[in-house]
Amino acid sequence: MTSPVTAPEQSRHIATQLPGPKSRELAARQAGAVPAGVATTMPVFASRAGGGIIEDVDGNRLIDLGSGIAVTSVGASHPKVVEAVQEQVADFTHTCFMITPYEGYVAVAEKLGEKAPISGETRTALFNSGSEAVENAVKVARAYTRKQAVVAFDHAYHGRTTLTMSLTAKSMPYKHNFGPFAPEVYRVAGSYPLRDGLDGAAAAKKAISAMEKQIGADNLAAVIMEPLQGEGGFIVPAEGFLQAIVEWCTANDVLFIADEVQSGFARTGAWFASELEGIEPDLMCTAKGIAGGMPLSAVTGRAEVMDAVHPGGLGGTYGGNPVATAASLAVFEAIEEDDLLQEAQMIERVIREHFEQNADERIAEVRGRGGMMAIEFVDPASGEPDAALTGKLAAAVRAAGVVLLTCGTYGNVVRFLPPLTIGEELLREGLAEVTTALQSV
Structure with a gap:
């Protein structure tokens, strides 16, 4: 007898400040038991995940645009x-x-x-x-x-x-x-x-x-x-x-x-x-x-x-x-x-369309394939990589309840690796937070 899959509701929900009290308590325990070399991107502790959502121990539901660095491509709790x-x-x-x-x-x-x-x-x-x-x-x-x-x-x-x-x-x-x-x-x-x-x-x-x-x-x-x-x-x-x-x-x-x-x-x-x-x-x-x-x-x-x-x-x-x-x-x-090859192609289409409609001179390039997409940020005056902007943008997006990863030799690239099972509406909501943050930083 297998246990039923109870994936979280597929919507973003911020119940507490990020991180919440339970995550802060766990972070204190982490500091006393785990070496500093094992760093974390998001200051929240997961309790369950599925589809395009990660739910933390405080009941916050975050849009997942990272899928554990491209690991949970079929979702973090696919029934199969x-x-x-x-x-x-x-x-x-x-x-x-x-x-x-x-x-x-x-x-x-x-x-x-x-x-x-x-x-x-x-x-x-x-x-x-x-x-x-x-x-x-x-x-x-x-x-x-x-x-x-x-x-x-x-x-x-x-x-x-x-x-x-x-x-x-x-x-x-x-x-x-x-x-x-x-x-x-x-x-x-x-x-x-x-x-x-x-x-x-x-x-x-x-x-x-x-x-x-x-x-x-x-x-x-x-x-x-x-x-x-x-x-x-x-x-x-x-x-x-x-x-x-x-x-x-x-x-x-x-x-x-x-x-x-x-x-x-x-x-x-x-x-x-x-x-x-x-x-x-x-x-x-x-x-x-x-x-x-x-x-x-x-x-x-x-x-x-x-x-x-x-x-x-x-x-x-x-x-x-x-x-x-x-x-x-x-x-x-x-x-x-689940026809995830087609879903990956949908993700690329949505991301390209979003940044075509929300163009910004600081975005030097939108690139990638399928569900492995990125935007590279530069100083528009010099064309040089802008790692500072990238870091501020990522922090703002994460604070809004969206898991977002950066990369790049120069630290100036935001990467999108959502689960291939993410819904289009949820994906667009996450991308909208990126644009909002870009306008504010």
């Missing part, structure tokens, strides 16, 4: 995910797939092989987090190519472990004071059309020249990139850039790894953003939206590449946990049955 998790917990919570395997792991691997934009036979290994997926993709690439160097791009974000911090471009807060970093990691300029002014061919030529001169294809195991860069500012590369990079990799026996951790699972209006760029990666990393909030990640790749690793070389105690894989299979169903 809840039912699947409850049923699996009743059967068993863990055996370790490497000891006594179970069907759920295999079924998720089969689903990813079916949906991944990789032709031919594939293999998938499951892990716990996006960082783990990236680490293991690099391991696989090095094992297959027998080469060591890895190239990442400007504005990249790939995780918080030693290797993935090394691949990540932004120092604060991700790398500051945490060195030394992993060796044989190199960085080249990518494509940031608003700031570099280059078309895709010119940006790719510049990147390829740097790789050939500074590293050499004979030393290069893999090139890794987010098809739509996340923490770096939701940067959409210029048309043709990624295709040229992938073509160069193929011609030079270098593997291309697509980091789809944030952009995968219908987030961009396609199953994976690589499809929208017209590219086929050799390896693909996924996490976040894969399991509706359960910790799960994956590396999917060409069979001959994935099978290059010796038996026992991939794995982990919790990787592909049965509860998480049950949730993931429910997410696949929810995306298809």
Whole structure:
């Protein structure tokens, strides 16, 4: 017998000042038990969530434009995910797939092989987090190519472990004071059309020249990139850039790894953003939206590449946990049955229309794909990034009861990552608060 899902009412409601008394009490307990390095964006403590709403312990209902950083794409309490998790917990919570395997792991691997934009036979290994997926993709690439160097791009974000911090471009807060970093990691300029002014061919030529001169294809195991860069500012590369990079990799026996951790699972209006760029990666990393909030990640790749690793070389105690894989299979169903690819495209349309109708000279660009959209703020006189404005705007919107996230190498980008199940009316209400705040700051 499964418990019914009791998602909060789908309307914004401010019952107390933010944060309310119960949240303030919990924040005091947090300060005495949790290190300061674990910072929080919103000063409220959640009690339940679903659809496009997060309800806090004081009864405030907040519009969710962040979905746990693109994790709860199907909503934070989708009935299918809840039912699947409850049923699996009743059967068993863990055996370790490497000891006594179970069907759920295999079924998720089969689903990813079916949906991944990789032709031919594939293999998938499951892990716990996006960082783990990236680490293991690099391991696989090095094992297959027998080469060591890895190239990442400007504005990249790939995780918080030693290797993935090394691949990540932004120092604060991700790398500051945490060195030394992993060796044989190199960085080249990518494509940031608003700031570099280059078309895709010119940006790719510049990147390829740097790789050939500074590293050499004979030393290069893999090139890794987010098809739509996340923490770096939701940067959409210029048309043709990624295709040229992938073509160069193929011609030079270098593997291309697509980091789809944030952009995968219908987030961009396609199953994976690589499809929208017209590219086929050799390896693909996924996490976040894969399991509706359960910790799960994956590396999917060409069979001959994935099978290059010796038996026992991939794995982990919790990787592909049965509860998480049950949730993931429910997410696949929810995306298809709820037509969330179309919902993501609706979100993009509404956001673009809203900012076309509410244009502001401080908005340099509205960009992104599907339910992964952003606006970049600049000083209109100089064109320089305006992080101060962005911070004030975000604070004002949050105070009005809307969960809003920022990003960008320069701290001047607001990103929109609502659950793909958010209602259009609720989305428009949240966007209206952004415009109101922009007019007042």
